[in-house]
Amino acid sequence: MAQLGAKTLDELIGRADLLRTNDAILTWKAKGLDFSKLFYVPENIDQESRKHTTAQDHALSKALDNDLISEVQSAINNKTRNIEIKKPVKNINRTVGAMLSGYVARKFGKSLFDLGKNLNIKCEGTGGQSFGAFLINGVTLDLTGEANDYTGKGLSGGTIIVKPSTEFVGPAKDNIIVGNTVLYGATSGKAFFSGVAGERFCVRLSGAEAVVEGVGDHGCEYMTGGTVVILGETGRNFAAGMSGGVAYVYNTDKKFAARCNQSMVDLVSVEPKNIQDSTLSRDLWHKGEPDEIILKTLIEEHLKNTGSQLAKKILKNWSSELNHFVKVFPKEYQRALVELSESRDDKRMAKLAKH
Numbered sequence: 001m002a003q004l005g006a007k008t009l010d011e012l013i014g015r016a017d018l019l020r021t022n023d024a025i026l027t028w029k030a031k032g033l034d035f036s037k038l039f040y041v042p043e044n045i046d047q048e049s050r051k052h053t054t055a056q057d058h059a060l061s062k063a064l065d066n067d068l069i070s071e072v073q074s075a076i077n078n079k080t081r082n083i084e085i086k087k088p089v090k091n092i093n094r095t096v097g098a099m100l101s102g103y104v105a106r107k108f109g110k111s112l113f114d115l116g117k118n119l120n121i122k123c124e125g126t127g128g129q130s131f132g133a134f135l136i137n138g139v140t141l142d143l144t145g146e147a148n149d150y151t152g153k154g155l156s157g158g159t160i161i162v163k164p165s166t167e168f169v170g171p172a173k174d175n176i177i178v179g180n181t182v183l184y185g186a187t188s189g190k191a192f193f194s195g196v197a198g199e200r201f202c203v204r205l206s207g208a209e210a211v212v213e214g215v216g217d218h219g220c221e222y223m224t225g226g227t228v229v230i231l232g233e234t235g236r237n238f239a240a241g242m243s244g245g246v247a248y249v250y251n252t253d254k255k256f257a258a259r260c261n262q263s264m265v266d267l268v269s270v271e272p273k274n275i276q277d278s279t280l281s282r283d284l285w286h287k288g289e290p291d292e293i294i295l296k297t298l299i300e301e302h303l304k305n306t307g308s309q310l311a312k313k314i315l316k317n318w319s320s321e322l323n324h325f326v327k328v329f330p331k332e333y334q335r336a337l338v339e340l341s342e343s344r345d346d347k348r349m350a351k352l353a354k355h
Contacts, residue, residue, distance in 0.1 A: 065100045067087070075117070085122070090190065095131075115138070119139045121140065128147075155189040191208065203218070204221070204222045207225045222242065227245060227286070234260070244333045246328065251324055251326045267329075292322060299304050
């Protein structure tokens with residue numbers, strides 16, 4: 001720096017005039033490269049600031065969450081257990097619920113549920129990007145309308161419901177209701193979408209539960225935990241890199257196997273509870289529960305929260321509809337369950353040997 005005539009790094013920012021090409025390391029491939037545009041120095045550059053001097057205005061003061069926080073503050077301080085708020089939303093309202101969740105976590109060090117409160121925020125309109133991001137336990141975002149990309153990103157215990165307006169014409173199962181990369185990295189909580197999601201649904205999901213009526217390409221990519229129910233078609237490359245959790249896919253057209261990336265997963269039939277009970281050790285069950293119970297419970301919740309006609313149809317003919325479901329079971333997860341089961345057996349044997 002001293003050789004360049006500078007005392008601080010700030011003095012070197014933007015000094016493209018000090019850059020030179022090292023001809024000694026140029027290979028025959030690189031000799032044809034032109035670096036003149038990289039070394040270009042704009043005219044009158046000394047009249048402008050070369051470095052960051054002004055803080056970026058994220059316009060957080062205009063965020064919808066400020067209104068939510070104001071309404072929730074008084075409710076938290078009184079004895080009201082169930083809090084309900086109604087708010088219209090537009091696509092400019094991004095990360096709805098994130099600031100609210102952060103406020104509660106910072107102020108109380110726990111979730112609303114831990115405080116003995118349940119907050120139900122009923123929204124109508126179009127949720128902007130990252131609707132419900134990082135939503136904490138005890139908060140429900142119930143949206144009538146549709147939402148954009150990254151809905152439920154980092155979901156942390158909250159519940160997200162998205163259902164079409166009563167004025168919407170057409171089957172929900174045939175129409176997009178949320179965008180791409182929904183529930184990215186969600187760790188816990190639940191989400192119900194009465195409609196189809198875009199690409200990369202539940203990418204890197206690690207613990208949340210979700211029900212949707214169809215997804216685009218790359219569904220459940222890199223998923224490591226949680227439970228996903230797809231009540232419709234999937235795009236290609238489903239389950240690529242999926243190492244944990246389970247997905248249940250409604251496979252009426254019998255084309256799912258061709259759309260699924262089976263390099264890390266097995267496709268297994270969903271057996272009725274009584275059959276699974278008699279043929280498979282409980283240690284090897286997902287979450288220690290029968291697949292039929294997990295699946296049916298989530299579909300019942302989906303119907304209750306969204307009024308889904310597809311869920312209603314499936315539940316009405318449950319015994320026959322169960323045959324259409326395929327369980328996507330990661331091989332790594334199966335191996336882990338086997339090892340845990342063997343470890344438990346070893347501990348039981350060691351305990352018996354002591355006696």
